[in-house]
Amino acid sequence: xxxxxxxxxxxxxxxxxxxxxxxxxxxxxxxxxxxxxxxxxxxxxxxxxxxxxxxxxxxxxxxxxxxxxxxxxxxxxxxxxxxxxxxxxxxxxxxxxxxxxxxxxxxxxxxxxxxxxxxxxxxxxxxxxxxxxxxxxxxxxxxxxxxxxxxxxxxxxxxxxxxxxxxxxxxxxxxxxxxxxxxxxxxxxxxxxxxxxxxxxxxxxxxxxxxxxxxxxxxxxxxxxxxxxxxxxxxxxxxxxxxxxxxxxxxxxxxxxxxxxxxxxxxxxxxxxxxxx
Amino acid sequence: xxxxxxxxxxxxxxxxxxxxxxxxxxxxxxxxxxxxxxxxxxxxxxxxxxxxxxxxxxxxxxxxxxxxxxxxxxxxxxxxxxxxxxxxxxxxxxxxxxxxxxxxxxxxxxxxxxxxxxxxxxxxxxxxxxxxxxxxxxxxxxxxxxxxxxxxxxxxxxxxxxxxxxxxxxxxxxxxxxxxxxxxxxxxxxxxxxxxxxxxxxxxxxxxxxxxxxxxxxxxxxxxxxxxxxxxxxxxxxxxxxxxxxxxxxxxxxxxxxxxxxxxxxxxxxxxxxxxx
Numbered sequence: 001x002x003x004x005x006x007x008x009x010x011x012x013x014x015x016x017x018x019x020x021x022x023x024x025x026x027x028x029x030x031x032x033x034x035x036x037x038x039x040x041x042x043x044x045x046x047x048x049x050x051x052x053x054x055x056x057x058x059x060x061x062x063x064x065x066x067x068x069x070x071x072x073x074x075x076x077x078x079x080x081x082x083x084x085x086x087x088x089x090x091x092x093x094x095x096x097x098x099x100x101x102x103x104x105x106x107x108x109x110x111x112x113x114x115x116x117x118x119x120x121x122x123x124x125x126x127x128x129x130x131x132x133x134x135x136x137x138x139x140x141x142x143x144x145x146x147x148x149x150x151x152x153x154x155x156x157x158x159x160x161x162x163x164x165x166x167x168x169x170x171x172x173x174x175x176x177x178x179x180x181x182x183x184x185x186x187x188x189x190x191x192x193x194x195x196x197x198x199x200x201x202x203x204x205x206x207x208x209x210x211x212x213x214x215x216x217x218x219x220x221x222x223x224x225x226x227x228x229x230x231x232x233x234x235x236x237x238x239x240x241x242x243x244x245x246x247x248x249x250x251x252x253x254x255x256x257x258x259x260x261x262x263x264x265x266x267x268x269x270x271x272x273x274x275x276x277x
Numbered sequence: 278x279x280x281x282x283x284x285x286x287x288x289x290x291x292x293x294x295x296x297x298x299x300x301x302x303x304x305x306x307x308x309x310x311x312x313x314x315x316x317x318x319x320x321x322x323x324x325x326x327x328x329x330x331x332x333x334x335x336x337x338x339x340x341x342x343x344x345x346x347x348x349x350x351x352x353x354x355x356x357x358x359x360x361x362x363x364x365x366x367x368x369x370x371x372x373x374x375x376x377x378x379x380x381x382x383x384x385x386x387x388x389x390x391x392x393x394x395x396x397x398x399x400x401x402x403x404x405x406x407x408x409x410x411x412x413x414x415x416x417x418x419x420x421x422x423x424x425x426x427x428x429x430x431x432x433x434x435x436x437x438x439x440x441x442x443x444x445x446x447x448x449x450x451x452x453x454x455x456x457x458x459x460x461x462x463x464x465x466x467x468x469x470x471x472x473x474x475x476x477x478x479x480x481x482x483x484x485x486x487x488x489x490x491x492x493x494x495x496x497x498x499x500x501x502x503x504x505x506x507x508x509x510x511x512x513x514x515x516x517x518x519x520x521x522x523x524x525x526x527x528x529x530x531x532x533x534x535x536x537x538x539x540x541x542x543x544x545x546x547x548x549x550x551x552x553x554x
Contacts, residue, residue, distance in 0.1 A: 210483060
């Protein structure tokens with residue numbers, strides 16, 4: 001008998017995070033929707049699920065601050081990454097057409113990303129909590145002349161009709177997700193590592209920290225300063241680089257970094273993700 | 278006769294961006310609400326206003342990606358900065374009390390930041406487009422048993438009642454705004470400079486770029502990698518540092534940086550902002 005794998009994600013069934021979970025693990029998993037991002041972390045901490053799939057960065061909106069605050073708070077590790085194309089669909093009850101629609105429901109961020117389309121069609125935009133939830137709402141309340149903006153998967157789940165696909169203004173819309181677990185991934189030879197660290201707030205401190213990686217030829221793929229909550233205008237740095245934390249040169253870089261840092265937290269090493277459409 | 282100064286901001290009257298504009302310029306300005314952030318940039322570009330005040334970073338949510346995309350797109354410059362405390366208030370019609378409220382309207386981000394309070398009071402949270410708009414809605418529709426979450430200023434403007442102030446879970450909630458104009462600010466001796474640049478995606482490229490600043494003792498206050506839209510997984514870097522772009526050592530650092538960069542855009546030099554409550 002096969003053991004089922006349970007995956008927590010934030011949002012309702014049909015959320016882009018759930019799409020990312022299926023892209024990464026395949027179709028045989030059991031996905032567990034969580035109302036808030038912190039609920040997804042909590043259920044993994046309490047072993048109610050095997051993994052959580054959480055967004056860390058979107059190519060238009062930038063870093064997801066809430067996720068990094070939770071990565072600092074919880075002792076969970078990244079064991080995988082997946083890049084998911086965000087392709088917004090206009091979804092309605094079966095009898096509607098583009099011409100019968102008057103009102104469009106979705107999360108404010110999705111409405112914003114589809115603004116040109118909505119204005120051209122002269123639809124009224126109505127904000128709701130999340131993208132997939134807008135489709136559920138229209139189905140549950142049998143809302144006529146209405147559509148939601150959500151993923152293709154949301155249309156499949158709620159058995160609703162896609163009036164138009166890819167209605168976002170900028171089609172280069174990808175979200176990067178981390179797969180979280182209680183431990184990270186063994187070395188595969190094609191890995192990335194995520195860490196959070198803080199340096200002393202002094203000239204050159206960050207540059208010295210980065211030189212530790214540069215002089216070993218380690219390639220950085222993300223670097224970001226984040227205010228430390230409760231310590232106004234002191235900063236943590238989020239850093240991703242190529243390599244596994246057990247590689248000899250990475251290990252020596254991390255030991256070197258420790259000398260320059262007030263604090264280092266290793267989020268984990270994991271195989272580099274690929275892009276799903 | 279005094280000439281009036283016009284300031285564009287995104288949101289409705291009573292938005293936190295408008296509070297920041299008054300903190301920076303004082304009470305005698307004329308504020309011009311803009312539906313979208315791009316409208317604020319556009320109206321400054323077209324000389325319909327003298328300045329725009331735009332959010333760039335929040336201590337909880339992180340960088341405001343949309344603003345940086347527009348800073349890249351438009352040739353406008355930063356001439357000032359202001360840090361605004363985000364203090365969420367529960368606002369209602371005069372006859373309500375904490376006990377009579379059942380439903381709370383606000384932007385999803387504000388609802389999220391006040392989640393502990395809302396759950397403790399067992400209020401139903403209802404998302405709307407923006408914080409100040411929730412107060413206008415309750416007033417316009419005379420909504421009973423309802424409150425909005427918005428700034429103190431929103432309560433003043435719509436002549437509504439503050440039931441409780443500072444209902445956010447994390448009180449260290451500040452937003453950093455830039456004041457935009459067609460040119461930046463002259464040197465004052467206590468300045469910051471914002472730039473956006475990209476390096477070749479190669480080991481050490483970023484570290485080399487930062488060394489340019491470190492070896493001159495220039496203190497970095499923000500550094501962030503941002504995906505370049507349309508060029509998946511190539512990165513721009515947003516950087517803030519202490520000093521004015523006309524200072525001798527800054528000028529020489531920027532000329533040095535140019536050799537290592539594919540592209541540099543100077544957003545502007547401006548006096549360091551202080552924190553408003």
